[in-house]
Amino acid sequence: MPKTKPEAGGAADTTPATKQAVYDTAVRLFARNGFAATGMRELSREAGVNLATVNYFYGSKKGLLKAIIEDYFQDIFAVLTENLAGGDPPDVKLRRNIAAVARYFATHTDKLIIALTELPHDDPDITEFKAERFRRISGLLQSGLGDAAAHVPVSVIGPAMVGLAASRFLFLPVLQKALPPGSRGLGGEDYPEMIAELFINGFNGLLAAHPGGKND
Amino acid sequence: MPKTKPEAGGAADTTPATKQAVYDTAVRLFARNGFAATGMRELSREAGVNLATVNYFYGSKKGLLKAIIEDYFQDIFAVLTENLAGGDPPDVKLRRNIAAVARYFATHTDKLIIALTELPHDDPDITEFKAERFRRISGLLQSGLGDAAAHVPVSVIGPAMVGLAASRFLFLPVLQKALPPGSRGLGGEDYPEMIAELFINGFNGLLAAHPGGKND
DNA sequence: CTTTATATTAAACGAACGTTTGTATAAATT
DNA sequence: AATTTATACAAACGTTCGTTTAATATAAAG
Numbered sequence: 001m002p003k004t005k006p007e008a009g010g011a012a013d014t015t016p017a018t019k020q021a022v023y024d025t026a027v028r029l030f031a032r033n034g035f036a037a038t039g040m041r042e043l044s045r046e047a048g049v050n051l052a053t054v055n056y057f058y059g060s061k062k063g064l065l066k067a068i069i070e071d072y073f074q075d076i077f078a079v080l081t082e083n084l085a086g087g088d089p090p091d092v093k094l095r096r097n098i099a100a101v102a103r104y105f106a107t108h109t110d111k112l113i114i115a116l117t118e119l120p121h122d123d124p125d126i127t128e129f130k131a132e133r134f135r136r137i138s139g140l141l142q143s144g145l146g147d148a149a150a151h152v153p154v155s156v157i158g159p160a161m162v163g164l165a166a167s168r169f170l171f172l173p174v175l176q177k178a179l180p181p182g183s184r185g186l187g188g189e190d191y192p193e194m195i196a197e198l199f200i201n202g203f204n205g206l207l208a209a210h211p212g213g214k215n216d
Numbered sequence: 217m218p219k220t221k222p223e224a225g226g227a228a229d230t231t232p233a234t235k236q237a238v239y240d241t242a243v244r245l246f247a248r249n250g251f252a253a254t255g256m257r258e259l260s261r262e263a264g265v266n267l268a269t270v271n272y273f274y275g276s277k278k279g280l281l282k283a284i285i286e287d288y289f290q291d292i293f294a295v296l297t298e299n300l301a302g303g304d305p306p307d308v309k310l311r312r313n314i315a316a317v318a319r320y321f322a323t324h325t326d327k328l329i330i331a332l333t334e335l336p337h338d339d340p341d342i343t344e345f346k347a348e349r350f351r352r353i354s355g356l357l358q359s360g361l362g363d364a365a366a367h368v369p370v371s372v373i374g375p376a377m378v379g380l381a382a383s384r385f386l387f388l389p390v391l392q393k394a395l396p397p398g399s400r401g402l403g404g405e406d407y408p409e410m411i412a413e414l415f416i417n418g419f420n421g422l423l424a425a426h427p428g429g430k431n432d
Numbered sequence: 433c434t435t436t437a438t439a440t441t442a443a444a445c446g447a448a449c450g451t452t453t454g455t456a457t458a459a460a461t462t
Numbered sequence: 463a464a465t466t467t468a469t470a471c472a473a474a475c476g477t478t479c480g481t482t483t484a485a486t487a488t489a490a491a492g
Contacts, residue, residue: 018439032338036253040480050441052482057439061480091420117333120386122248131393138394151426152419155391156384156407160414163383167375170336175371177347178354191372198376202418203368204307210367234469256450266471268452273469277450 019057021047026064031110035065035118062125065118069126072108072115073133079104080137084144093144094161095196102165102192109169116166134158164199165192235273237263242280247326251281251334278341281334285342288324288331289349295320296353300360309360310377311412318381318408325385332382350374380415381408 025047029038040061044051058064083097105112119130141154168175168191198206241263245254256277260267274280299313321328335346357370384391384407414422 016439031336034250034252034333034337036250037337039478041478051480052442053440055481091423094419113336116386117250117336120247120329120333120389121250121253122389127389127393130390134387134390134394148423152410152422155395156410156414157419159383159387159391160380160411163379163386164376167379168372170332170379171350171375173336173338173343174346174350175375177343178350179371194368194372195376198372198418199414200418200420202414202416202421203310203373204416205418205420206368207307207364232469255448257448267450268472269470271451272471 018049018053022049022054022057022064023067027068027110027114030065030068031113035061035114065114066126066129068111069115069118069130070133072111073130073137075104075108075111076101077133077137077140080140080144084140090145090148091200094157095200097144098161098165098199099192099196101161102195105165105169106191109172112166112169116162116170161199165195167195234265234269238265238270238273238280239283243284243326243330246281246284247329251277251330281330282342282345284327285331285334285346286349288327289353291320291324291327292317293349293353293356296356296360300356306361306364307416310373311416313360314377314381314415315408315412317377318411321381321385322407325388328382328385332378332386377415381411383411 022043025043026038029043029046032038040054041051044054047054054061054064058067079100080097083100084093086093088096118126121127138154138158141158142149145152145154145157194206197209201209238259241259242254245259245262248254256267256270260270263270270277270280274283295316296313299316300309302309304312334342337343354370354374357374358365361368361370361373410422413425417425
């Protein structure tokens, strides 16, 4: 039985500094190296704490991962709750929503990377955890779509929205290395709007919306 | 110096059975567990070979990963080369292309998962490898887009296409667990066409194309 | 002050890691 | 046939892994 002392609430607002340091360091290292490739000794060293401290606060390495992923899902849930509410038409809601999701991803890139790279892996401890939260998100999306959900399956639209909004960030290390140093197109402030337009009206809509050119 | 004997060509058509067994097992296990979380002893046991045999054929664990990712990039390059060629308008080419990419992903899901989950990680040995190949793919996309490339950046469109086409497969373990057992909407034969429509004409285009409903 | 709770630590546990080495066997070449 | 090359193997190397334990330090409560 791991001696988890505080509630495993991730970066709760009353979290002491040490616990927060562990969390922040984990987010950074898990995103950069991947969860499995990040060792606890590396993590504790970079967080400036003793090795056993991580387990004291989070129970286990996996407990730490769960806390991060839980945080991510809560954030996404909040974004969806806020942006899919109301009586606007589905396309208006979806546009608003995917732009907000993309903005969230831009400011919490590391959390996104962790959640997304751990998503396809089959770890019994975590898969059920993920599935349960996905169910709740699907419910939100279903009711947000309204009648349109009968036309296009949530099981396609939900992942498509995430995949699209996340695409740049998945590719970021490669993009930064692959593109010429001068192309600062990666810092575009209108990325969420661009992705939203792509999602709502597709490539053709994006073309029509940018006749003047947005070349990098 | 690792004693790599045969060319690190992945699943080349002249590969002996043992080497192929290692490769196939690696693809399966790396996709399921992730690269770092898959041990060489697990891999060799499931492939039915001795532990040292993996290194004999691929030099190292990372050599094996590189072979798989190289394979993936070659496949994608071939798909793009075939589907972005010719003088069709960009939207026709892109539609054809993303449908073909989604079909490729459907039949090579494990390779996709590996490539995509390793994409955001910062491993010096592999990042440059990935970036170099991404540059070549960007070039293909650039010339395939023609004048349209001046309007919408390849650095957005390229990742967006992959993210969209891959979205279902990233979510697959979660979808399978999260959706009711009766919902066989995951096996839809028209997923590539749906994704293509979403990419070209967006959510609104998809709605217009499916007024009759495609509920799961 | 004493007691309790929380936080931190060094050391250790038991296991696992990827890679290398030397050897045996099979296949190919001379 | 002898020699060389290719394949496969067991054992070992040196290191690292996540977790646990027991002790200690510090803070909070009585």
